[in-house]
Amino acid sequence: MQALRWHGEQDVRVDDVPKPEIEKPTDAIVEITATAICGSDLHLYNDFMPGMQEGDILGHEPMGEVVEVGEEVDNLREGDRVVIPFTISCGSCWFCGNDMYSLCDETNPNAEMAAESMGHSPAGLFGFSHTLGGYDGGQAEYLRVPHADVGPIKIDSNLSDEEVLFLSDIYPTGYMAAENAEIEENDTVAVWGCGPVGQFAIQSAWMMGADQVIAIDRIPERLDMAQGHADTQVIDYSEEDVYDRLMDATDDYGPDRCIDAVGSEAHSTCVDTVPDEPDRPYVIQQAAKSCRKGGTLSIPGVYIDGMDDAPMGPIMNKALTINTGQTHVQAYLDELLETIEDGQIDPSEIITHTGDLDDGPEMYQRFNDKEDDCVKVVLEP
Numbered sequence: 001m002q003a004l005r006w007h008g009e010q011d012v013r014v015d016d017v018p019k020p021e022i023e024k025p026t027d028a029i030v031e032i033t034a035t036a037i038c039g040s041d042l043h044l045y046n047d048f049m050p051g052m053q054e055g056d057i058l059g060h061e062p063m064g065e066v067v068e069v070g071e072e073v074d075n076l077r078e079g080d081r082v083v084i085p086f087t088i089s090c091g092s093c094w095f096c097g098n099d100m101y102s103l104c105d106e107t108n109p110n111a112e113m114a115a116e117s118m119g120h121s122p123a124g125l126f127g128f129s130h131t132l133g134g135y136d137g138g139q140a141e142y143l144r145v146p147h148a149d150v151g152p153i154k155i156d157s158n159l160s161d162e163e164v165l166f167l168s169d170i171y172p173t174g175y176m177a178a179e180n181a182e183i184e185e186n187d188t189v190a191v192w193g194c195g196p197v198g199q200f201a202i203q204s205a206w207m208m209g210a211d212q213v214i215a216i217d218r219i220p221e222r223l224d225m226a227q228g229h230a231d232t233q234v235i236d237y238s239e240e241d242v243y244d245r246l247m248d249a250t251d252d253y254g255p256d257r258c259i260d261a262v263g264s265e266a267h268s269t270c271v272d273t274v275p276d277e278p279d280r281p282y283v284i285q286q287a288a289k290s291c292r293k294g295g296t297l298s299i300p301g302v303y304i305d306g307m308d309d310a311p312m313g314p315i316m317n318k319a320l321t322i323n324t325g326q327t328h329v330q331a332y333l334d335e336l337l338e339t340i341e342d343g344q345i346d347p348s349e350i351i352t353h354t355g356d357l358d359d360g361p362e363m364y365q366r367f368n369d370k371e372d373d374c375v376k377v378v379l380e381p
Contacts, residue, residue, distance in 0.1 A: 174200025
């Protein structure tokens with residue numbers, strides 16, 4: 001079969017690799033019909049994530065048709081159409097039992113490697129580094145899905161792949177970001193980053209009853225897309241001072257809830273050059289300064305390691321609450337599928353580019369370089 005594999009910094013290739021097979025009785029094999037390139041994949045593309053090995057198959061936003069199941073998988077059968085969460089979760093450990101699926105204790109075979117840097121290991125992830133399991137990803141024609149009795153959600157309706165694909169990651173991630181922000185009715189919510197996760201955080205904030213949502217970015221097509229959601233206001237941080245605008249919009253109180261949907265590769269106009277390294281503090285600094293006293297910071301944006309110049313003074317002295325974490329995807333699937341079926345949201349609206357696996361290397365470069373108004377890429381193997 002064909003798959004997109006990582007061969008080093010900004011070097012993704014289409015390679016022929018063996019088709020996966022059932023390895024454990026809780027496995028399933030899925031023929032991939034749609035798979036996306038995520039902003040988190042760009043951390044791998046730019047070689048910021050430790051633990052990558054040449055030849056790793058990328059991709060953690062896939063869906064498709066079940067073609068084989070292990071003997072202990074009783075909730076899926078051949079022919080089922082499924083969306084596959086990016087988190088691999090056993091369903092039976094203490095964390096899974098408490099709906100904290102991204103913290104599963106059992107699915108990272110390289111848990112000691114992760115614990116060296118983090119103290120403990122989170123769950124294994126599809127298509128990510130060996131620090132988080134080294135599992136093959138879904139930017140391929142077929143995917144082996146471990147713990148298939150826990151992860152995938154069946155799609156029994158006639159919704160298109162494009163409408164449901166993002167249940168695999170970015171829709172639950174944006175929704176959990178809004179939930180972690182502890183949004184209440186009449187709140188003002190500021191969202192840094194209008195990429196795909198930011199777009200879903202914005203829409204989720206409106207669904208949760210926000211009175212005012214303000215989106216911050218510098219890419220025109222992303223700002224235009226954000227502005228299309230309800231009455232979202234936008235700030236181009238390359239053109240105006242974000243703190244001043246937020247104070248003007250909130251009578252100097254600051255936003256009640258701030259969401260960092262950017263993560264490690266943030267940019268800033270307040271410095272002459274952007275360092276070629278991950279974990280840049282600009283968004284967290286700006287959010288901590290801007291957030292109202294006693295407010296909440298939600299951080300779905302991925303960070304790799306430590307961070308210099310973290311704004312601990314404002315965070316502590318303003319009594320800010322911080323909620324963060326990889327998404328507990330399985331905990332949200334049924335609820336969010338219902339919002340799509342009911343017409344509350346159409347996730348496919350964020351797709352700007354489509355192609356097949358052969359287009360993958362070009363699409364990675366285009367997405368990374370923010371060319372051709374590229375906001376979200378879907379590939380159809």
